[in-house]
Amino acid sequence: MKRIISILIENKPGALARVVGLFHQRGYNIETLNVGPVFDGTYSRMTVTTRGSENDVEQITKQINKIIDVIKVSDLTEGEHHEYEFIMVKFKHSEKIQKILKKLNGKIHEKHKHAIVMSAWGTSSDIEIAIKTIGKANLFEIVRSGSIGLHEGEKVLKI
Amino acid sequence: MKLSGGDLLLRALKEEGVKFIFGYPGGAALHIYDSIFKQKACDHILVRHEQGATHAADGYSRATGKPGVALVTSGPGATNAITGLATAYMDSIPLIVISGQVQSHLIGTDSFQETDMIGISRPIVKHSFIVQNTQDIPRIIQEAFHIATTGRPGPVVIDIPKDKTDPSKLYEYKKPKEVSLRSYQPRVSPHPGQIKKACKNILSAERPVIYAGGGVILGNAHKELMALNKLLKAPVTNTLMGLGVYPAKDRYFMGMLGMHGTYQANMAMHNADVIIAIGARFDDRITNTPSLFAPNARIIHIDVDPASISKIINADIPIVGQVKESLNALIKEIKRSKIKIDTEALESWNQQIAQWREKHGLDHELYLKKNKSQMILPQVVVQELYHATNGNAWVTSDVGQHQMFVAQYYHFNKPRRWVNSGGLGTMGFGLPAAMGVKLAFPKDEVVCVTGEGSIQMCIQELSTCLQYNLPIKIININNEALGMVRQWQDMNYGGRHSASTYSDSLPDFVKLAESYGHVGMKVTKKADLKKTLDKAFSMKDRLVFVDVYVDPDEHVYPMLVAPNGSMKDMWIKKNIKA
Numbered sequence: 001m002k003r004i005i006s007i008l009i010e011n012k013p014g015a016l017a018r019v020v021g022l023f024h025q026r027g028y029n030i031e032t033l034n035v036g037p038v039f040d041g042t043y044s045r046m047t048v049t050t051r052g053s054e055n056d057v058e059q060i061t062k063q064i065n066k067i068i069d070v071i072k073v074s075d076l077t078e079g080e081h082h083e084y085e086f087i088m089v090k091f092k093h094s095e096k097i098q099k100i101l102k103k104l105n106g107k108i109h110e111k112h113k114h115a116i117v118m119s120a121w122g123t124s125s126d127i128e129i130a131i132k133t134i135g136k137a138n139l140f141e142i143v144r145s146g147s148i149g150l151h152e153g154e155k156v157l158k159i
Numbered sequence: 160m161k162l163s164g165g166d167l168l169l170r171a172l173k174e175e176g177v178k179f180i181f182g183y184p185g186g187a188a189l190h191i192y193d194s195i196f197k198q199k200a201c202d203h204i205l206v207r208h209e210q211g212a213t214h215a216a217d218g219y220s221r222a223t224g225k226p227g228v229a230l231v232t233s234g235p236g237a238t239n240a241i242t243g244l245a246t247a248y249m250d251s252i253p254l255i256v257i258s259g260q261v262q263s264h265l266i267g268t269d270s271f272q273e274t275d276m277i278g279i280s281r282p283i284v285k286h287s288f289i290v291q292n293t294q295d296i297p298r299i300i301q302e303a304f305h306i307a308t309t310g311r312p313g314p315v316v317i318d319i320p321k322d323k324t325d326p327s328k329l330y331e332y333k334k335p336k337e338v339s340l341r342s343y344q345p346r347v348s349p350h351p352g353q354i355k356k357a358c359k360n361i362l363s364a365e366r367p368v369i370y371a372g373g374g375v376i377l378g379n380a381h382k383e384l385m386a387l388n389k390l391l392k393a394p395v396t397n398t399l400m401g402l403g404v405y406p407a408k409d410r411y412f413m414g415m416l417g418m419h420g421t422y423q424a425n426m427a428m429h430n431a432d433v434i435i436a437i438g439a440r441f442d443d444r445i446t447n448t449p450s451l452f453a454p455n456a457r458i459i460h461i462d463v464d465p466a467s468i469s470k471i472i473n474a475d476i477p478i479v480g481q482v483k484e485s486l487n488a489l490i491k492e493i494k495r496s497k498i499k500i501d502t503e504a505l506e507s508w509n510q511q512i513a514q515w516r517e518k519h520g521l522d523h524e525l526y527l528k529k530n531k532s533q534m535i536l537p538q539v540v541v542q543e544l545y546h547a548t549n550g551n552a553w554v555t556s557d558v559g560q561h562q563m564f565v566a567q568y569y570h571f572n573k574p575r576r577w578v579n580s581g582g583l584g585t586m587g588f589g590l591p592a593a594m595g596v597k598l599a600f601p602k603d604e605v606v607c608v609t610g611e612g613s614i615q616m617c618i619q620e621l622s623t624c625l626q627y628n629l630p631i632k633i634i635n636i637n638n639e640a641l642g643m644v645r646q647w648q649d650m651n652y653g654g655r656h657s658a659s660t661y662s663d664s665l666p667d668f669v670k671l672a673e674s675y676g677h678v679g680m681k682v683t684k685k686a687d688l689k690k691t692l693d694k695a696f697s698m699k700d701r702l703v704f705v706d707v708y709v710d711p712d713e714h715v716y717p718m719l720v721a722p723n724g725s726m727k728d729m730w731i732k733k734n735i736k737a
Contacts (some may be wrong), residue, residue: 017281068285068340157292
């Protein structure tokens with residue numbers, strides 16, 4: 001089962017590597033990874049998606065929690081949550097691709113003779129479907145932000 | 160007064176109470192070494208290989224409970240410290256490794272003796288620091304010691320680029336009054352509800368077992384464990400790392416459990432209805448096949464590390480907390496509870512265990528018996544050692560058959576007396592670890608029980624022992640082979656001894672010891688064993704290397720049947736399953 005793990009961590013050199021390394025070290029895979037500084041910039045918020053059973057994820061979150069630089073860890077998939085992913089696509093003029101991306105909050109950033117650059121966002125399952133439907137034809141490149149997410153309601157990753 | 164980075168470091172170490180630094184100098188660490196030269200609070204022990212430094216610091220830590228400190232240079236100095244770090248990490252030992260690093264502006268340029276110490280040590284440390292500002296050194300040292308010693312302890316690396324200890328750059332010595340890390344709050348108190356539940360289960364148990372591990376030693380909770388069992392009178396087993404935390408002489412002690420545990424301890428675990436796991440982590444050398452583990456037991460698991468709970472075996476009643484505090488809470492709850500222990504059931508359970516012991520227990524009087532062969536049995540060496548030292552020695556070991564024989568036959572009655580690499584299983588650990596123990600307790604008897612394979616992995620430390628006058632006794636159980644490897648080859652590979660023998664190329668250990676300035680003794684006959692040991696231990700101020708040739712065909716039993724076996728499935732003797 002797909003899991004979304006949210007991590008609040010010290011924004012320090014090497015902190016990211018500790019989290020990423022742990023996944024490999026404990027035999028788990030990272031499917032997507034997103035990280036960026038938050039609040040006053042001394043914190044980073046990471047979102048990692050992975051696959052595993054409930055036990056697997058419990059082990060992963062416990063192990064991540066043991067990393068000294070980690071402040072809070074939470075499995076978003078445990079409860080109701082918001083989850084989105086952002087993509088950018090460069091493609092040869094194609095009505096089909098434009099149409100698919102428009103449905104996903106698509107926006108055209110650049111349009112010239114050879115290529116169009118568009119962005120789009122949606123839930124990662126919508127993004128997955130879109131990527132499959134787009135196929136390889138007319139596609140130059142595609143880049144994904146990886147999932148980001150928050151708990152629904154009042155629940156937060158508190159400092 | 161303003162200080163250089165090196166002086167800041169030494170003052171910070173002094174304030175942490177550091178008495179010994181085990182180390183080896185080199186380019187990137189030279190400023191620090193100059194600071195060492197100028198002070199008196201910490202003695203520097205010059206080892207002969209950085210692996211020796213880490214194991215010696217580790218041994219010091221295991222014996223004293225205080226963090227051990229190792230200092231190495233960059234590049235090869237740092238990589239040589241890796242095995243020692245991994246050893247400490249697997250056994251949760253507070254070890255501080257300070258590594259010199261190339262100058263900041265050279266980092267990332269493949270400069271001379273550069274290696275990414277933070278990177279290569281990352282999976283085997285509890286935490287690591289790289290010094291970016293010299294004035295942070297006191298705070299970093301303080302944080303490193305705090306992290307290493309609290310919660311589940313573990314090793315910490317501090318990497319210091321050479322320019323951060325430049326003697327011409329001076330700074331005020333400043334550090335916070337106390338450590339405060341917003342991302343690390345290791346103190347956890349056991350949940351009262353869980354304690355209540357555990358108490359209820361324990362008191363209504365008919366076949367309880369206390370399974371106590373190294374965490375009880377690390378948590379200094381041996382008295383609490385004893386107090387708990389004064390109330391319960393339940394059978395107790397210790398892991399390899401836990402030996403000594405519950406006195407071996409106590410009538411409720413069943414011996415070690417697991418791969419080479421006693422028959423009664425493994426049978427008791429398998430047949431228990433409640434297992435009280437304390438500071439133990441259900442290692443694969445304990446559980447055998449996890450799905451077949453203790454089929455009828457409710458598991459109560461006390462550990463300071465939540466990640467150790469339900470990792471291998473699901474805990475029915477998890478208790479996250481310091482062992483000492485948790486046991487005290489449990490004792491209080493038991494005293495308060497109105498549930499009466501079913502003494503009749505417990506009595507028949509203890510009788511059942513006595514019967515198991517009678518049937519297939521270890522023979523602790525093997526040394527008294529005559530057998531036809533003139534060959535010395537390795538178990539007898541340990542038994543004679545036990546008597547020669549009145550059971551009071553600090554014993555370190557290396558890894559293999561000799562380690563298991565000590566665990567089985569040397570009865571440890573006090574915690575910390577048994578110092579061995581359990582988790583990582585590091586050959587070469589024993590001698591340097593014994594140096595650390597001997598420095599901590601110079602008046603006590605310190606013995607390194609080893610094998611002719613293991614001892615050669617850190618044999619160079621004999622030179623360190625001479626330099627610092629460390630009269631350790633080394634008992635080399637010499638079977639002219641990598642015994643445990645050969646045992647597996649005998650049992651699982653049709654006796655094909657692939658790369659496990661070298662009898663025609665072993666050194667003359669007596670001469671070797673003598674060439675290092677020590678005393679060497681060789682024993683080949685049973686009749687000479689006791690008197691040689693007595694003679695060795697009578698030489699109080701000399702390191703004595705006793706090379707004992709033993710029966711090379713001897714195996715370690717019991718041994719759990721693997722794969723697909725449970726804890727009740729054991730080889731009891733050669734070709735005999737229980």
